[in-house]
Amino acid sequence: MAILPTEIITEILSRLPVKSLLDLIFVCKSWYSLIKSPNFVKLHLNQTLISNSDRYLLLSYSSVNSSDEENLHNHLDFSDIDLNHNHLVFWDLDHPLKHHEVNLIGSCNGVVCISDKSNTDFFLFNPLTKSQRKLPPNNIGPNPLNNETLVFGFGYDSENDDYKVLRLVQNCYYTEINYSKAEVYSLRNNSWKCVEGIPYFLLFLCRNGIFVKEGIHYIVVTKELQMTCKLIACFDFKTETYSLMECPDYEDKLGACLDMGELDGCLCLLVMYRTILPVDPPEIPDDRIDFRMNRADLWVMKKYGKKESWVRLFSIRQPQSIGMYLQIRTIVYSKDRGRILLEVDRLGLGWYDLETQSFNMFRGLREATISSGVFVGSLVSLGNDKLKSEAGTIPSMPRNNTRRKHVDNFLSTGFKLKL
Numbered sequence: 074m075a076i077l078p079t080e081i082i083t084e085i086l087s088r089l090p091v092k093s094l095l096d097l098i099f100v101c102k103s104w105y106s107l108i109k110s111p112n113f114v115k116l117h118l119n120q121t122l123i124s125n126s127d128r129y130l131l132l133s134y135s136s137v138n139s140s141d142e143e144n145l146h147n148h149l150d151f152s153d154i155d156l157n158h159n160h161l162v163f164w165d166l167d168h169p170l171k172h173h174e175v176n177l178i179g180s181c182n183g184v185v186c187i188s189d190k191s192n193t194d195f196f197l198f199n200p201l202t203k204s205q206r207k208l209p210p211n212n213i214g215p216n217p218l219n220n221e222t223l224v225f226g227f228g229y230d231s232e233n234d235d236y237k238v239l240r241l242v243q244n245c246y247y248t249e250i251n252y253s254k255a256e257v258y259s260l261r262n263n264s265w266k267c268v269e270g271i272p273y274f275l276l277f278l279c280r281n282g283i284f285v286k287e288g289i290h291y292i293v294v295t296k297e298l299q300m301t302c303k304l305i306a307c308f309d310f311k312t313e314t315y316s317l318m319e320c321p322d323y324e325d326k327l328g329a330c331l332d333m334g335e336l337d338g339c340l341c342l343l344v345m346y347r348t349i350l351p352v353d354p355p356e357i358p359d360d361r362i363d364f365r366m367n368r369a370d371l372w373v374m375k376k377y378g379k380k381e382s383w384v385r386l387f388s389i390r391q392p393q394s395i396g397m398y399l400q401i402r403t404i405v406y407s408k409d410r411g412r413i414l415l416e417v418d419r420l421g422l423g424w425y426d427l428e429t430q431s432f433n434m435f436r437g438l439r440e441a442t443i444s445s446g447v448f449v450g451s452l453v454s455l456g457n458d459k460l461k462s463e464a465g466t467i468p469s470m471p472r473n474n475t476r477r478k479h480v481d482n483f484l485s486t487g488f489k490l491k492l
Contacts, residue, residue, distance in 0.1 A: 083107060087117045090127040091183075091201045091450035114452045118182055125337075125408065127450035128154045129200070130422075131185065132163060133175040134443045147174045149187075151200060154447070155408045161435065169196045169205050177444045178281050179227035183451025184236055186227035197227075197236060197260060197455050200448060206455040211240060211265045213254055220245055224275060226282030226289030230310040236260040236455075237310050239282065239289050243275055257313065260455065268313050273306050276331075283333050285340050286377050287311060292320075292331055303331060305340070321372040321383035334403040336413070340374040341386075341403055369401050371413075387427060405447045416445050 077085075086094065086108065094117070098108050107113055121127050132150045149170075150163040168175065170189055178186040178195075188195045198205035226239040238258040253270030273293035282289035288307040295304065295317070303325070305318045323329065323344045332343045346368040369389040376382035389401075404414040404422070412424040415432070422445060423434035 079107075083113065083116070087113065087120045088124075091117075091452060094452065095202070108452065114454070118449075118451045118453065121449050121451065122182075126155065128405070128408075129448055129450065130154050130161065130404070130414070131166070131177065131180070131200070131446045131448055132422075132443060133177050133445070135174060147172060149175050151448075154405065154414075166200055167203070168200070169198055169207065170194065175444075177446045178225045178238070179284055180446055180448040181227060181229045181236065181284055183449050183453050184455065185446070185448050186225075186238060188225075192223055192225075195238065195258075197238075199451065199453055199455065201450050202452060202454070204453070204455045206260060206263070208238065208258055209264060211258070212256055212267055213240070213242060224281055224291070226284060226291075226308065228284035228287060228289060228310055231287060232311050233261065235310075239308055239310075240265075241271055241275070243271070255308075257310075263456075269315070271306060271308070271315055273304070273315070273317075275306075276303065280332070282308070283335050283340065285335050285338065290333060290340060292333055293317075305333070318378050319380040321374075321380070321385070323370060323372065330400070332400070332402050336373060336403060337406055337410070340377070342372045342374075342383075343401060343403055344370045344372065345401060346370075366401070371403065387425075387430075389425070389432075404445055416443065 082104075086097070086104075089097075094108055098105050130152045132152070133148070134150075135147050149166045149168050151166045152161045152163045154161070156162075168187065170187060173189040173194070176188045176190060176192065178188060180186070183201070184197055184199055186195070186197055195208035196205055197208070221242050222245050224241045224243070226241075227237070228239075229236055237260070240256050240258070242254040244253075253272070254267075255270045256265045256267045258265045271291070271293070273291075273295050276292045276294060280291075282291050284290075288309045290305055290307050293304055293306040294302065303320055305320060307316050307318065308314075309316065320331075320342060323342075324346070330345045330347065332345070334341045334343065345366050347366050367390065371386045371388075372383050373386050374383050400418050402416040404416055406413055407424065411428060412426050414422060415425050416422055417434070421434050422443070423432055425432045
């Protein structure tokens with residue numbers, strides 16, 4: 074039997090998912106060396122990103138296994154998005170934070186950035202290869218003051234081949250004199266360094282930054298415009314400087330709430346319009362007033378940095394009979410780009426069909442607060458690769474039902490959303 078040239082073998086292997094490569098890595102020494110080589114890791118990642126394949130949904134949530142509401146169990150699960158759109162099977166993910174509640178900061182090139190709830194311990198890790206790196210203590214200090222808040226961002230600097238984490242500390246309340254501190258972690262240097270604080274006021278402080286085009290993006294207002302006009306600020310990982318770009322011309326009226334995301338490498342902005350429900354008695358305290366989302370517009374920036382390239386992809390009008398949703402967040406396109414995965418009220422997930430204008434919610438996900446994200450399969454190493462050949466140490470998806478898992482059945486009949 075003729076031996077294939079190395080170039081052919083490399084091309085074939087680069088098109089396989091990570092799960093298969095982890096099974097093949099111990100076939101022979103030459104394959105082990107090839108698959109572990111930096112050039113192959115980059116080639117395989119490029120093939121995966123171009124083909125938009127080997128994608129996984131990551132789900133962090135807490136559940137109660139007894140009548141005792143304080144008996145919370147924290148989970149980090151993952152599922153192959155493209156394996157079966159209508160029936161997602163989730164498996165427990167072994168991760169470095171173990172039993173801590175996980176804060177998903179972001180993912181890039183198959184590397185996921187997570188922290189514990191107190192934002193004390195941070196890890197970069199590859200969910201499929203188990204390569205990981207614990208971040209050292211930062212320079213500013215572990216916890217902000219009572220009137221300060223923390224936001225983060227995670228991404229990749231291609232010019233320096235470096236994965237970086239941005240940490241911002243800012244006042245919780247808008248003032249004429251903006252106060253902000255910032256620092257950046259570099260995986261290459263394995264250290265933090267202080268950088269210029271963001272010169273704008275961050276809105277929606279519960280959201281971490283969105284990574285697009287090698288920059289971290291936040292919704293902000295400026296001192297000159299105060300709260301009258303919302304803009305998008307970008308922190309460039311290469312230059313470590315800030316810049317501004319404009320939002321689309323949406324209806325900036327009372328009740329509009331913004332949520333920024335990323336779809337297929339493009340910035341997107343979900344504009345949600347809410348109405349106040351009538352209350353009885355009318356003098357009910359403000360913190361108990363109920364809202365209903367009656368419309369959501371999704372805008373996508375087709376050409377990065379160009380305001381005129383914002384396109385309204387769809388508009389959802391939510392009938393009263395559906396529910397009192399307050400917040401919708403975009404997660405990812407389906408493989409055929411005909412649907413978008415949405416997170417609803419941090420309680421549930423479902424596919425929105427762009428053609429039929431219908432939404433199908435997954436069952437079994439309303440037991441706890443959800444934080445979700447997406448990562449791609451990659452072989453990117455974080456400097457302490459520990460792949461071994463012993464049984465059970467090479468991660469792969471279960472081939473049977475013997476391991477603990479939970480299955481979220483998909484509702485086959487969706488409800489109609491009017492455009």
